[in-house]
Amino acid sequence: MTADISTPSRALDTDSTLPADAAAPASVTFADLGLPATILRAVTDLGFTIPSAIQEKAIPALVSGRDITGVAQTGTGKTAAFGLPMLAALDPSLRRVQALVLTPTRELAMQVAEAIETFAAHVDGLQVVAVYGGSPYQPQQRALRAGAQVVVGTPGRVMDHLERGSLVLDDIRYLVLDEADEMLRMGFAEDVEKIFGQAPTKRQVALFSATMPPQIRRVAAQHLNDPVEIAVTRQSSTVTSVRQTYAVVPFRHKTGALARILATSDADAAIVFTRTRGAAEEVGSALVERGVSAATISGDVAQKDREKIVERLRSGALDVLVATDVAARGLDVDRIGLVVNFDLPGEPEAYVHRIGRTGRAGRTGEAMSFVTPQERGRLRSIERTIRATLEEVEIPSPADVSAHKVRSLLTQVAARQEAGRLSMYQGLVREYVTEHGIDPIELAAALAALAVGDDGPRAREEQERFEAEREQARAARRTADVRGPRREGDRPERSRGVRRDAAGTRYRLSVGHTHGAQPGGIVGALTNEAGLNGSDVGKIDIFPSFSLVDILAPLDADAMDRISRARVAGKPLRIKLDEGAPVSRARTARPTGDRPRGAHGPAGRHDERRTERREWAPRDGAERKPRHRTA
Missing domain, CATH: 3.40.50.300 (P-loop containing nucleotide triphosphate hydrolases)
Structure with missing residues (x-):
C-alpha cells in the first residue's frame, strides 16, 4: 500500500518530536493563514496542508506587515515561515530587487534560494538569485541585471555586489536575517550593519536565530519595528524502526x-x-x-x-x-x-x-x-x-558486492527448478563437463562469476585497490587517534617546510590584528570563498601583520585564487602555503649582542610570531569558538 503525496495531514517541517509526516492533525491549515491563491497552490502541490508551529505563528504576522523575531533552528520550517509571506508581499511585474535574505553560509544560501523558487512555482515572472563567495561574479551580476526580485546571499558577497553597483537596495520591501547568531559569530556584524544602512528605512524585517543573546537583541532593537516575538522548540527524535x-x-x-x-x-x-x-x-x-x-x-x-x-x-x-x-x-x-x-x-x-x-x-x-x-x-x-x-x-568491498549478487542469484534456483524446462541447459552442461573434464562445482562457480560481471583480473585489481585505500584510511585514522587533539597551550610549529598532518595544511594570510582581523571574519571568508565547512578550518594564529590557519580540506588553484581576493577588515587575504619562520642567522653567525636588521630584526616575522597571537582552536567535541591569549 502506498500513500498519496497530497495526503492532507502533511506538516511543512513540523517542530513535533515525531517525524514531519507523523504529525497529528491540527485545526489550523495553510488555507487559514491568509496566503494568496498562487502561493497556497504551490504549498498544496508539495503535499502540505498543516503548518508547523513557527509557520502558524509567523505567517499571519508577516502577512499583516509586522516585523518578527523568531527563535528557531533549521528543521522547524522557518524557510517557509518567512518565504511564503515574502512572496505574497512582492510585485513580480517590478524588475527590481524587492527582498533580501542574508544567510551565514553558501550552502544555506543555495538551500533557501531553492526553497523559495519552489514556493514561487506559480508566481509568473518572479526570479530568485543566490549570491555567495566561491562562485563567479558574472552569472550573479547577469541575474541581478535581468531583474531578479529576490536575492539570497552571504553578507560578504552581498557587500561585494553593493560596492560594485550590481546590487541596489532602493526598492527593498522585505529583509530577512537567517541564523543571525551564526552570522555574527562568523564576523559579519559590520557587513550586516552596512547592508541595513543601505536598505530603505520603511521595510519589513524577519530575524531568525537559534539563540537570542544580548548582541542579537541589540540588532533587533535597532533595526526592527515593534517585532512580534516567536519561539519554538526543535525536533529532536528519530523513528525507532x-x-x-x-x-x-x-x-x-x-x-x-x-x-x-x-x-x-x-x-x-x-x-x-x-x-x-x-x-x-x-x-x-x-x-x-x-x-x-x-x-x-x-x-x-x-x-x-x-x-x-x-x-x-x-x-x-x-x-x-x-x-x-x-x-x-x-x-x-x-x-x-x-x-x-x-x-x-x-x-x-x-x-x-x-x-x-x-x-x-x-x-x-x-x-x-x-x-x-x-x-x-x-x-x-x-x-x-x-x-x-x-x-x-x-x-x-567489490568482493562483497559480487558475493551479494551470487547469493541473490542462488535464492532463485529452487523456483527456477520448479518452473521446469531445463533439459536443454542440462544437456549443454553435461556436454561441456565431458568435453573439458571440468569439475561441476568449478563450472558453476565460473558461470556465477560471469552472471554477476566478475571477469577475473579487472575485478581482482578493483578489490586490491579498494583494500589499499581502506588500509590507508585506517592508518590515517590511527595516526590521528595517537596524536589526539591539540591542547590549548600548544604553540604553533616553527619548523620549515609546508605543514601537512592531522591538523591540516598550514597557510599564511596577509591580514593581522593591526588590520583588525578577527578569527570569525577569517572563518567566514574561508567558508564563503572556498566552499569549506566550519569543521574544515582548524587552528588560527593571528599575529600583528599576518595570520596562520590550518585547513583540513584540500584547496585547488581556483579556491586559492578566490580566497586571495577575499577581504577581511578591508584587506585582501592573499593566501599562500606557510613555510615556517626562517631561522635567524643572528643565532648562528653573530655574537650575542649583535642584533640582526631587516626582515629578521625586532619587527621581523620570526620575532612577531613569538610576541602575540590570537587563536581559533577546537576543543574535544566542543563547538569551535574564537579565543585570545598572549604567548
Whole structure:
C-alpha cells in the first residue's frame, strides 16, 4: 500500500518530536493563514496542508506587515515561515530587487534560494538569485541585471555586489536575517550593519536565530519595528524502526561507496540526499552511468515531471531517487527501505526529516550516512540532537558486492527448478563437463562469476585497490587517534617546510590584528570563498601583520585564487602555503649582542610570531569558538 503525496495531514517541517509526516492533525491549515491563491497552490502541490508551529505563528504576522523575531533552528520550517509571506508581499511585474535574505553560509544560501523558487512555482515572472563567495561574479551580476526580485546571499558577497553597483537596495520591501547568531559569530556584524544602512528605512524585517543573546537583541532593537516575538522548540527524535549507521568515506570515494551500498542493499527502493541540487544531478548521473535505475529531483524539476518520477518510484519502475532536502518535502513512498545521506545535512534537525522517509507503515528501514574525516564534529552534533549514537560500519568491498549478487542469484534456483524446462541447459552442461573434464562445482562457480560481471583480473585489481585505500584510511585514522587533539597551550610549529598532518595544511594570510582581523571574519571568508565547512578550518594564529590557519580540506588553484581576493577588515587575504619562520642567522653567525636588521630584526616575522597571537582552536567535541591569549 502506498500513500498519496497530497495526503492532507502533511506538516511543512513540523517542530513535533515525531517525524514531519507523523504529525497529528491540527485545526489550523495553510488555507487559514491568509496566503494568496498562487502561493497556497504551490504549498498544496508539495503535499502540505498543516503548518508547523513557527509557520502558524509567523505567517499571519508577516502577512499583516509586522516585523518578527523568531527563535528557531533549521528543521522547524522557518524557510517557509518567512518565504511564503515574502512572496505574497512582492510585485513580480517590478524588475527590481524587492527582498533580501542574508544567510551565514553558501550552502544555506543555495538551500533557501531553492526553497523559495519552489514556493514561487506559480508566481509568473518572479526570479530568485543566490549570491555567495566561491562562485563567479558574472552569472550573479547577469541575474541581478535581468531583474531578479529576490536575492539570497552571504553578507560578504552581498557587500561585494553593493560596492560594485550590481546590487541596489532602493526598492527593498522585505529583509530577512537567517541564523543571525551564526552570522555574527562568523564576523559579519559590520557587513550586516552596512547592508541595513543601505536598505530603505520603511521595510519589513524577519530575524531568525537559534539563540537570542544580548548582541542579537541589540540588532533587533535597532533595526526592527515593534517585532512580534516567536519561539519554538526543535525536533529532536528519530523513528525507532530505522537502523542508523555511518561510514567514514573520503569525498573522492563517495560515489563508488554509494554504488556498492546500493548494490548490497535488500531495500525495495532508496532515497539519496545531497546538500545542493548540483550535487544531486551529478550523483544521479553517476548512478545511471553505473547501470542503477535512478532519477533526480530538485527545484529545477517541474511539478508534473516530479509527480511522474514519484509515481515510477511507487510502482517499482524506479529504485533510487536522488534529491535535496527541499525537493524531497512531501515525499511519501512506502517502498523506501534505505536512506543514504551522501552529504551530511547542514543542521541536525534536517537529519531527522531525512531518515523519516523510511521505516514507515510498520516496516523497518536503514539510514546510512557518509561522513568525511573532517565531519566528525557534525556527526557528534547529530548524535546529541537525536540522543542516540550511530553505529559505524564498513563500506562493502567489490568482493562483497559480487558475493551479494551470487547469493541473490542462488535464492532463485529452487523456483527456477520448479518452473521446469531445463533439459536443454542440462544437456549443454553435461556436454561441456565431458568435453573439458571440468569439475561441476568449478563450472558453476565460473558461470556465477560471469552472471554477476566478475571477469577475473579487472575485478581482482578493483578489490586490491579498494583494500589499499581502506588500509590507508585506517592508518590515517590511527595516526590521528595517537596524536589526539591539540591542547590549548600548544604553540604553533616553527619548523620549515609546508605543514601537512592531522591538523591540516598550514597557510599564511596577509591580514593581522593591526588590520583588525578577527578569527570569525577569517572563518567566514574561508567558508564563503572556498566552499569549506566550519569543521574544515582548524587552528588560527593571528599575529600583528599576518595570520596562520590550518585547513583540513584540500584547496585547488581556483579556491586559492578566490580566497586571495577575499577581504577581511578591508584587506585582501592573499593566501599562500606557510613555510615556517626562517631561522635567524643572528643565532648562528653573530655574537650575542649583535642584533640582526631587516626582515629578521625586532619587527621581523620570526620575532612577531613569538610576541602575540590570537587563536581559533577546537576543543574535544566542543563547538569551535574564537579565543585570545598572549604567548
